[in-house]
Amino acid sequence: MNYLNSEKDLLKKEQESLKKLYEDYKGKGLSLNMARGKPSPEQLDLSMHLLDAIPSSDECKAADGIDCRNYGELEGILECRWLFADILQTKPENVFIGGNSSLNMMFDVISCFMTTPIYEDTTPWFNVPDRKFLCPVPGYDRHFGITGYYGFEMIPVPMNEDGPDMDVVEKLVAEDDSIKGIWCVPKYSNPTGITFSDEVVKRFAALKPAAKDFRIMWDNAYAVHDASDTPDTLLNIFDECKKTGNEDLPIAFCSTSKITFSGAGVSAMATSPLNMKVLKERYNYQTIGYDKINMLRHAKFFKNYEGLLAHMEKHKNILAPKFETVVSKLNSELGDTGIAQWTNPNGGYFVSVNVYNGTAKRVVELCNEAGVTLTGAGATYPNGNDPDDSNIRIAPSFPGVDELSAAMDIFCVCAKLAALEKLV
Amino acid sequence: MNYLNSEKDLLKKEQESLKKLYEDYKGKGLSLNMARGKPSPEQLDLSMHLLDAIPSSDECKAADGIDCRNYGELEGILECRWLFADILQTKPENVFIGGNSSLNMMFDVISCFMTTPIYEDTTPWFNVPDRKFLCPVPGYDRHFGITGYYGFEMIPVPMNEDGPDMDVVEKLVAEDDSIKGIWCVPKYSNPTGITFSDEVVKRFAALKPAAKDFRIMWDNAYAVHDASDTPDTLLNIFDECKKTGNEDLPIAFCSTSKITFSGAGVSAMATSPLNMKVLKERYNYQTIGYDKINMLRHAKFFKNYEGLLAHMEKHKNILAPKFETVVSKLNSELGDTGIAQWTNPNGGYFVSVNVYNGTAKRVVELCNEAGVTLTGAGATYPNGNDPDDSNIRIAPSFPGVDELSAAMDIFCVCAKLAALEKLV
Numbered sequence: 039m040n041y042l043n044s045e046k047d048l049l050k051k052e053q054e055s056l057k058k059l060y061e062d063y064k065g066k067g068l069s070l071n072m073a074r075g076k077p078s079p080e081q082l083d084l085s086m087h088l089l090d091a092i093p094s095s096d097e098c099k100a101a102d103g104i105d106c107r108n109y110g111e112l113e114g115i116l117e118c119r120w121l122f123a124d125i126l127q128t129k130p131e132n133v134f135i136g137g138n139s140s141l142n143m144m145f146d147v148i149s150c151f152m153t154t155p156i157y158e159d160t161t162p163w164f165n166v167p168d169r170k171f172l173c174p175v176p177g178y179d180r181h182f183g184i185t186g187y188y189g190f191e192m193i194p195v196p197m198n199e200d201g202p203d204m205d206v207v208e209k210l211v212a213e214d215d216s217i218k219g220i221w222c223v224p225k226y227s228n229p230t231g232i233t234f235s236d237e238v239v240k241r242f243a244a245l246k247p248a249a250k251d252f253r254i255m256w257d258n259a260y261a262v263h264d265a266s267d268t269p270d271t272l273l274n275i276f277d278e279c280k281k282t283g284n285e286d287l288p289i290a291f292c293s294t295s296k297i298t299f300s301g302a303g304v305s306a307m308a309t310s311p312l313n314m315k316v317l318k319e320r321y322n323y324q325t326i327g328y329d330k331i332n333m334l335r336h337a338k339f340f341k342n343y344e345g346l347l348a349h350m351e352k353h354k355n356i357l358a359p360k361f362e363t364v365v366s367k368l369n370s371e372l373g374d375t376g377i378a379q380w381t382n383p384n385g386g387y388f389v390s391v392n393v394y395n396g397t398a399k400r401v402v403e404l405c406n407e408a409g410v411t412l413t414g415a416g417a418t419y420p421n422g423n424d425p426d427d428s429n430i431r432i433a434p435s436f437p438g439v440d441e442l443s444a445a446m447d448i449f450c451v452c453a454k455l456a457a458l459e460k461l462v
Numbered sequence: 463m464n465y466l467n468s469e470k471d472l473l474k475k476e477q478e479s480l481k482k483l484y485e486d487y488k489g490k491g492l493s494l495n496m497a498r499g500k501p502s503p504e505q506l507d508l509s510m511h512l513l514d515a516i517p518s519s520d521e522c523k524a525a526d527g528i529d530c531r532n533y534g535e536l537e538g539i540l541e542c543r544w545l546f547a548d549i550l551q552t553k554p555e556n557v558f559i560g561g562n563s564s565l566n567m568m569f570d571v572i573s574c575f576m577t578t579p580i581y582e583d584t585t586p587w588f589n590v591p592d593r594k595f596l597c598p599v600p601g602y603d604r605h606f607g608i609t610g611y612y613g614f615e616m617i618p619v620p621m622n623e624d625g626p627d628m629d630v631v632e633k634l635v636a637e638d639d640s641i642k643g644i645w646c647v648p649k650y651s652n653p654t655g656i657t658f659s660d661e662v663v664k665r666f667a668a669l670k671p672a673a674k675d676f677r678i679m680w681d682n683a684y685a686v687h688d689a690s691d692t693p694d695t696l697l698n699i700f701d702e703c704k705k706t707g708n709e710d711l712p713i714a715f716c717s718t719s720k721i722t723f724s725g726a727g728v729s730a731m732a733t734s735p736l737n738m739k740v741l742k743e744r745y746n747y748q749t750i751g752y753d754k755i756n757m758l759r760h761a762k763f764f765k766n767y768e769g770l771l772a773h774m775e776k777h778k779n780i781l782a783p784k785f786e787t788v789v790s791k792l793n794s795e796l797g798d799t800g801i802a803q804w805t806n807p808n809g810g811y812f813v814s815v816n817v818y819n820g821t822a823k824r825v826v827e828l829c830n831e832a833g834v835t836l837t838g839a840g841a842t843y844p845n846g847n848d849p850d851d852s853n854i855r856i857a858p859s860f861p862g863v864d865e866l867s868a869a870m871d872i873f874c875v876c877a878k879l880a881a882l883e884k885l886v
Contacts, residue, residue: 074533082531086518089755094513098506107506107723109498137561138753145748153576153588153612164577164588180747187747188577299531302755323604323611324569329562329753331513331726 041454041461042376053458056451060408063448068409070445075228075387076436077300077353084352085298091339098331106330112321114306115330117337122306124343125261126290127274132308134318137328140293140305144255145184147289147307150320151218152188156251156313163188163218163251172210172220174202176390176418176429178228181221181257185420192420193217197230201238208245215248219255225272226260229390229418229431231383233270243278245287253313256290262350263296264385265357276308285310294336296387297349304329304336354385360434363442364389371450377457389432390418394457398427404452410445465878465885466800477882480875484832487872492833494869499652499811500860501724501777508776509722515763522758530754536745538730539754541761546730548767549685550714551698556732558742561752564717564729568679569608571713571731574744575642576612580675580737587612587642587675596634596644598626600814600842600853602652605645605681609844616844617641621654625662632669639672643679649696650684653814653842653855655807657694667702669711677737680714686774687720688809689781700732709734718760720811721773728753728760778809784858787866788813795874801881813856814842818881822851828876834869 041049092098098106100115113119114135123130136143152164163169171190173182174197185192193210196203202222211217222242224234234242242254256275264270279285286309294303309317340346365382368391372378377394393401398415405412413431416422432449434442465473516522522530524539537543538559547554560567576588587593595614597606598621609616617634620627626646635641646666648658658666666678680699688694703709710733718727733741764770789806792815796802801818817825822839829836837855840846856873858866 076533079529082522082529085531089516089518089520090514092513094510096513105503105506107509107725109500109719109724111725139749139751142749149573149577153573162588164586180750183747187744295533299755300533301531301535301751302753320611323607325563325566326604327563327725329726329756331723332753332756 040374040376049458049462053462056455060451063408070437070441071411072433072445073411073413075433078436081353081356088298088335088339091335106334109326111327115333118333125292126308128276128308134307136305138303140291141180143291143305143307148184150317156316160251166216168216170217173420176229179417182420199232200235204238204241211247218249219253221255223257226383226386229388231381231386233272236273239273239275240278243282243284254288256288258290258292260386261292264354265361266384268384270384286312304333359439360442363439364434367446378453387435391430392428393453395426395428397456398430400456401452408448410448464798464800473886477886480879484875487832494861494865495835496857496869497835497837499857502860505777505780512722512759512763515759530758533750535751539757542757549716550732552700552732558731560729562727564715565604567715567729567731572608572612574741580740584675590640592640594641597844600653603841606844623656624659628662628665635671642673643677645679647681650807650810653812655805655810655812657696660697663697663699664702667706667708678712680712682714682716684810685716688778689785690808692808694808710736728757783863784866787863788858788870791870802877811859815854816852817877819850819852821880822854824880825876832872834872
C-alpha cells in the first residue's frame, strides 16, 4: 500500500491496525539495541586467541629485536607498521601506530593543528575565529563531535551514492580559506554504507583549496569490512595525490576495533612526511610510545595481511545475514509505502534509512517506547541538526538475527505510524 | 684527597694517573646505559603472568558485568578505579583510567586547558601570551617538554631536601596570574629522589594563586616504588586541600609503567569533580574509552592493592642493590674529593649528582666516549639550561649490578677528570 497515493480513510484504517500491532509489541517488554556500531559477542569471540597470542613464556621481542615490554618506539613496532600499510594502501614508513582508538588519533590531529601551524606561514586553527570544517551528511556523529568541540562551524555537504557532492566541495574549498578540512569515511561510509567512486577520489586528490593547510580526514574505518560477496573497492588516495602533487592533503586512519576487540585493538594513521613531521613533533612530547605488547599480540595473531583478510571472512559470515535481515525487512514492510528510502551496503556497519520527512525523531521515540533503542535522530548531522528530520542510522551488528528481525518489525511499524500521523 | 684544598702539582699527578685509568676504560669498548629510568628485563620478567592473566577461555567481564572486549566505559572499569584510588589515596569516583601512559594524560590535561577555559570567566591558556609554568629544578625533562611544546615560559624553582622552595612558590603564584601551574613529583622526585615533607604538602594545599585556574600537576609516579627498608611517606594532598578548601588545585597522576610493563601498563588520573568535568567533556569527544582488556588484565594480575604492594616488594629486591651500588661508589670514589654532592633516595628511579660547577656537560661527554651513556647534562632543567652546568641524573635500574658497578667506576673517573680540567 502506497501511503502517498492512498485515500485518507484507508490510511486511517491502516493506522488503527498498526496501532494495535504497536501496542502488542510494547506489551512484550522487549529490550533491543540497534544504536551503535558495536560488534556482537559472537564477533568478539573470533579473536579470543588474541589473549594468548603472546604466551607468558615468550620473549616479547619485535621483529627488530626490541623488547615490547619496555619503553620506546614512538612510531610503533615494525610488523604492525607493515600490517597497517597493507590495510591503508601505503608504505610502512608513512604509518604511525597509536593506542586502542583511531578516533583518539583523529582528535589528536585536530588538537595538534589547533595550536600548531602546519606550515611556518599558516595560522594555528585556534587563531582562525571563523574556522570551518566540511561535513558530508549524513555522516559520523563522533567526527562532528571533535570539530564541534573545537569550535568549528560545520558545513553540511550532501552525500551522493558515489560520495560527497564534489561540485559543492570544490566550490567551497576554493573560495574560503577558513575551511580547514573535511571528514570522510571513504569506504562503506558511516552511515550510508556507500563507497567513494574512483572519480570522487580523483577529484579529492585534485582539490585546490584556498587554505594551504586544508586537510582531508580520510577515516578508512571499514577498509577490510565486507559484508557481502560483491565487495566494493576504493581507489588509493595516496597514489592519486602523488599524481596531482597533493600528497599533503590526506591523513588516513584505521584500527582493528572492528577486527579484533572494539575496546582493545590497535589504531594507525598514515600521511605524508610533511604532516607526519608536525604530528610526530607533538607525539614526541605526548608519549614515549603506545602499547607495543598489544601491537605484538595483533601481529602474532594475524601473522600477516592475508591472515587478517581470512579473519575478516569470519566477520562477514556473521554480519552478512544481519544486513540481509535489515534490508529484507525494509523491502517487505516499507517497500510499497513510498514513505522511506534506504541503502543496501556491501559492507561496513550501518544501513541508513530516510523515513518520511519530519518524522525521524518521532520514529526513534516510538521505537524507544517499544523497547528498541536507535541512534538519536539527527545524530548523523553536525550539531544533531537534520533539516529534514528524516535520517536514521541502523546498526545491525550487535543483536542476534532473531532479535534484529523483531527489532526491524517494530522499526517498520513505527516508521509507518509516524508517517501516518503526518498524512492522516 | 680533597681536590679543593690540594696543591696544583698534586692535582696534576692525580690527573695523570686518572687519564691512564680513563684510557684503559676506553680501551675496553664498553656499552653501558644509565640514561633513562627503564626497568630492567629482570623487573619486566616479574609481570610475565600479566600476559595470561585473562585466559582465552575467559568471559572478559568486569566486576559490574560489562564486556571489556567491547566499546564503552569512558572512566575505565570499576576494579581499576578501586586499585588506583588506593595508589593515589583518593576515592574511586575521583579516578579516571587512561591508556598506557600517564605522560599522555598529563599532556592531554595541559592540551585541554590550552583551548578550553577551566572556569567560565577564565581564559584558555593559548590566549594568555605570557603564560608561565613553575618548574622545580632539577626536575623531569618530559614534564618540561610538554609545557615547552605549548609555549610556556618555564620558571625554575629551587628544590630543597624536603621539596620545592615554598617561599619562592608562594611568592611567585601570589603575584603573577599568568603562572598557570607547577610540575611536581612529590614522592621519590625525579631526579633527586626526595619526598615532599608534610609541611611542603600543607603549604601546597594552602597556596593562594593569583590565577584562579592555577593547577598543581601532581605526578605521583613513584607512589609505591620503595627501594629501601626505610621508605618515605607522603602526606595525602587531597585531604589537605579539603581542609583548605582548595580541592580544585591538584591533579594527580600515576601508572603501572614501573610496576608491570613500562610500554604496556595502565595509567590513571585523580582530581576534583570540577576539574574532572572539564576534562571528561574533552575525553568524551577524544575516545570511546581506553583499553579495558588491559585494565582487566592488571586487575586480575594484582587482585587488589595488597597484591600490588607484594609485587612491589619484588621490584625493591632488584632495585635496592643497584641504588646501594651507585651510592657506595659515589661515597668511595668521590666522597673525599669535595667536588660533588649526591642524593641517597629511599625509592624511585634516580640518583641525582651535582658534579663540579661547569663540568656536567664535560662529564657526560667523557662518559659517552668511554661507552657509558647518561641523560644529557641539562636535561633536568627547563629548555636543557642548567645555569651551573652541574646536575647529572643517574638511572641505575636498567643495567645489572656488575655493569652498573663498572659504569659508576667510569662515571667517577670522568667526574674527577672534568673537575681537574678546571682546577689544574
